[in-house]
Amino acid sequence: MKKRILSGIQPSGQLHLGNYAGAIRQFVEMQGEYEVYVFVASYHALTSTRDPEVLGNNIRQIVIDYIAFGLDPKQANIYLQHDVPQVTELSWILSCVCPKHMMDKATSYKDKTAKGLAASIGLYTYPILQAADILSVDPDFVPVGEDQIQHIEITRDLAQKFNHHYGEVFKLPAHRIRADAGVLPGLDGEKMSKSYGNTIDPFMPEKKLRKLLNKIVTDSTPMEDPKEPETCTVYKIFKAIAGSDDQRTVDLANQYRAGGMGYGHAKKALADLILDHFGDARKRREELMADPGYVEKVLADGAAAAREKVGEVTERARKAVGL
Numbered sequence: 466m467k468k469r470i471l472s473g474i475q476p477s478g479q480l481h482l483g484n485y486a487g488a489i490r491q492f493v494e495m496q497g498e499y500e501v502y503v504f505v506a507s508y509h510a511l512t513s514t515r516d517p518e519v520l521g522n523n524i525r526q527i528v529i530d531y532i533a534f535g536l537d538p539k540q541a542n543i544y545l546q547h548d549v550p551q552v553t554e555l556s557w558i559l560s561c562v563c564p565k566h567m568m569d570k571a572t573s574y575k576d577k578t579a580k581g582l583a584a585s586i587g588l589y590t591y592p593i594l595q596a597a598d599i600l601s602v603d604p605d606f607v608p609v610g611e612d613q614i615q616h617i618e619i620t621r622d623l624a625q626k627f628n629h630h631y632g633e634v635f636k637l638p639a640h641r642i643r644a645d646a647g648v649l650p651g652l653d654g655e656k657m658s659k660s661y662g663n664t665i666d667p668f669m670p671e672k673k674l675r676k677l678l679n680k681i682v683t684d685s686t687p688m689e690d691p692k693e694p695e696t697c698t699v700y701k702i703f704k705a706i707a708g709s710d711d712q713r714t715v716d717l718a719n720q721y722r723a724g725g726m727g728y729g730h731a732k733k734a735l736a737d738l739i740l741d742h743f744g745d746a747r748k749r750r751e752e753l754m755a756d757p758g759y760v761e762k763v764l765a766d767g768a769a770a771a772r773e774k775v776g777e778v779t780e781r782a783r784k785a786v787g788l
């Protein structure tokens with residue numbers, strides 16, 4: 466029997482290279498070999514998005530982009546979190562075994578409120594809802610970016626606490642990180658993040674994309690001097706997309722170290738790489754945008770599969786607690 470994976474992304478803005486490098490690329494690589502559940506974390510996005518129209522558009526766009534990036538609806542169950550409302554029931558059940566200090570320790574709440582997000586209870590407890598999302602389909606692995614490791618550990622802790630008290634109800638999943646992905650920096654060198662306004666969208670029109678890449682913050686080393694690639698945001702992004710062993714990455718690193726190369730040149734190389742790497746995805750996205758019926762069908766099928774599996778797990782949890 467195939468092992469199962471689950472992961473999701475919040476529709477809190479346009480998907481970016483960080484989401485691709487840390488998460489989506491893994492989903493695509495694992496489909497076929499694994500049973501795949503990938504969802505759009507619409508309830509989670511309520512912690513940051515208060516405009517209903519924006520939220521609706523983001524949700525639809527993420528589904529289109531998942532498929533454009535290479536997720537195959539024939540091999541992956543793609544669904545919307547709010548089409549499977551039992552996850553919120555599981556979230557409540559888990560919140561009743563979650564000690565408050567577990568949430569106090571979660572770093573993303575501090576990071577996000579420090580960046581100006583409203584300090585809501587939803588944001589504070591979102592790792593519990595995330596645990597419910599994950600545990601609800603009994604996955605073996607959760608492919609995520611490095612920044613999410615703490616949340617997968619919280620998920621395991623909560624499952625263990627629940628199982629310890631009520632018996633073996635939840636399966637303990639492991640996180641899966643892509644070997645050389647790391648946390649991708651954004652235009653300002655901080656973690657690339659939808660809500661930080663520092664993202665690179667690989668689907669942007671070419672001219673806009675090139676202009677945007679010119680904004681990546683670099684240091685002031687003069688053109689003729691040697692430069693250190695590993696501390697440069699442009700190079701880090703290039704390496705994450707092309708791969709560390711790719712000849713183009715090796716050549717670019719050599720150019721940095723040799724001197725005589727300006728950052729403008731590296732930014733141009735990055736733009737060329739993105740346009741090349743995502744060439745097929747960009748075309749597929751155009752086609753999908755013109756076919757809303759297909760996207761609806763994918764979501765209906767995905768929701769049906771997810772509801773069946775989540776229903777089973779919810780029933781187990783209900784019984785265990787005495788409901």
Ligand code: AQP
Binds near residue numbers: 475488610647650658
């Ligand atoms: N910069 C990144 N580098 C590597 N992986 C990343 N991920 C996000 N940013 C990077 C991975 O993408 C998946 C989706 O994450 P999410 O949208 O559910 O939440 P997030 O991690 O908080 O992503 P963002 O873009 O930063 O969204 P906002 O700004 O709304 O919080 C996860 O697997 C994550 O690791």
